[in-house]
Amino acid sequence: MTRARPIIFGVVGVILLGALWEIYKAVGPATGVVIGGITVLPRTSDLAMPHLLTMWNRLGEPVLSQPGSPPLWQAVVAAAGFTLGIAAISWVIGVVVGMLLAVLMQRFRTAESALLPWIILSQTVPIIALAPLVSGFGSQLPNWQDWMSVVVIASYLAFFPVSVGALRGLESPEQAHIELMYSYGAGWWTTLLRLRLPASVPYLLSALRLAAASAVIGAVVAEVSIGLEGGVGRMMVEFASASSGDPGKPWAPIFGGIAIGLVAAGAVALLGQTLRKYRRTEVAS
Amino acid sequence: MNAVVVENVGKIFTVARRGTVTALEDISLVVAPGEFVSLIGPSGCGKSTLLRLIADLDQPTTGAVTVFGKTARQARIDQNYGIAFQQAGLLAWRTVAQNIELPLELHKVAKPVRRARVAELLELVGLTEFADRYPEQLSGGMQQRVAIARSLAESPGLLLMDEPFGALDEMTRERMQNELVRIRKETGAAVVFVTHSIPEAVFLSDRVVVMSPRPGRIRDIVAVDLGGTDVRDENLREATGFFATVSAVREALHGTPVDAVRGVENR
Ligand SMILES: Nc1ncnc2c1ncn2[C@@H]1O[C@H](COP(=O)(O)OP(=O)(O)OP(=O)(O)O)[C@@H](O)[C@H]1O
């Protein structure tokens, strides 16, 4: 019951969004709503806002009109799988790097004051600026491939929430618990394993969720910036420009992107289930 | 060999922007093996600080603390004491049994030995059926019993307790006191026990150390005379010797004579 609830809310939300789309399309002005020269709401033509059914039907039709072209949904699934793979690798790298940084900052006060500002600053660099740098550096290495540049950028986005969240988690145990470990003569490493890490799980889980979202968005955007073929990012750009007479088509990779996000969120939720016992909190006596 | 020897200990805290606080001044105290000593005194007189010095959670500014003939530091590393605080301080992700097991696990005690010891301790604090529960599923009193079991895990010769029953209701508190008397008899451990309750101190202790604040000093040490018996049970709470000692402690605490049998001051 309680577990079904978020799913029910999610489904209802999607249905509402779809209904809103169709209602606005039916009653909205054909030229859209323009205030002071700025388009506030889109035009309602079939080209700008295709019917949901058009989008759905388009998925079943071939990608191109040439014979032998696979159905669109197959192409999208393949592209989404590709992007999901890149996002997953990036997530793992981001989590490992983020955790290592967090442990380092917890261990050495000076590391915290030296690293944390840079970590925060690092996230203000836009991907657009980063992409050419990364691929430029990469191209000087032997065997470097474009997908690796995408991984670098996506993990660059993913490590941030992990390092910050994990640091908060590692520093979350109460003084009393830390002193208890000290009274047992436990060293830093033992205290980390037996107290700090388990105590950080609730913080870590939300950080891992954020990192998953960052990895997916980072992968999609970096595919576009780097110009990597095969994923939904590139597909979105291609379909948007090449399909002025085919309004349903650009939506397919967008749905693919959403599906990746859902799979990623689901995977982290599953991880949270296996770490359930670490999410208990002690009630004050 | 004495369980604890505190010699001319002083402790000065340096507080940022507010100078120094003399928490303890010239404290000397000897706790014999198996002896139960309570520390009592107004808030801020340094009871917790003294306990923390014995536990090596803090270091004295002057003087020396010796535990079983070793430095406090060595005694901590050798696990010569068990410690319990006002808050149970259980790890939320560990079951009752796993919480009690923690110190044994950290000191690499073999698993079968650990199992047996945990079962013993659960029996001792009457929580055998709750072995697999998590702390959040227990009442405050039960959590406190788990913390006490944990402090006894390595059969220490010395127990350090800082207001362990402070957060409990009166009924639970008296029950826990009775249990502590029994546990102590079974384990033979020396105890240094911080409390705010005079009756509690008298009921449990061989000697009550009365402290005064600013700076924290020992004002008086009252030996508990049970009037012939050495049985601490429910009857003791009603005995005249008990009331006489309660008054003696109260006098030492307030520095003025108080009417001898005026009933019980609870906290
Ligand atoms: N870490 C610290 N830094 C600065 N001052 C401290 C510190 N710990 C204790 N003090 C000061 O030392 C004095 C004694 O404190 P302590 O906690 O030992 O008192 P206490 O007798 O245990 O009081 P209570 O009955 O309220 O627990 C107090 O004035 C307190 O402000």
Ligand SMILES: [Mg+2]
């Ligand atoms: Mg105190």
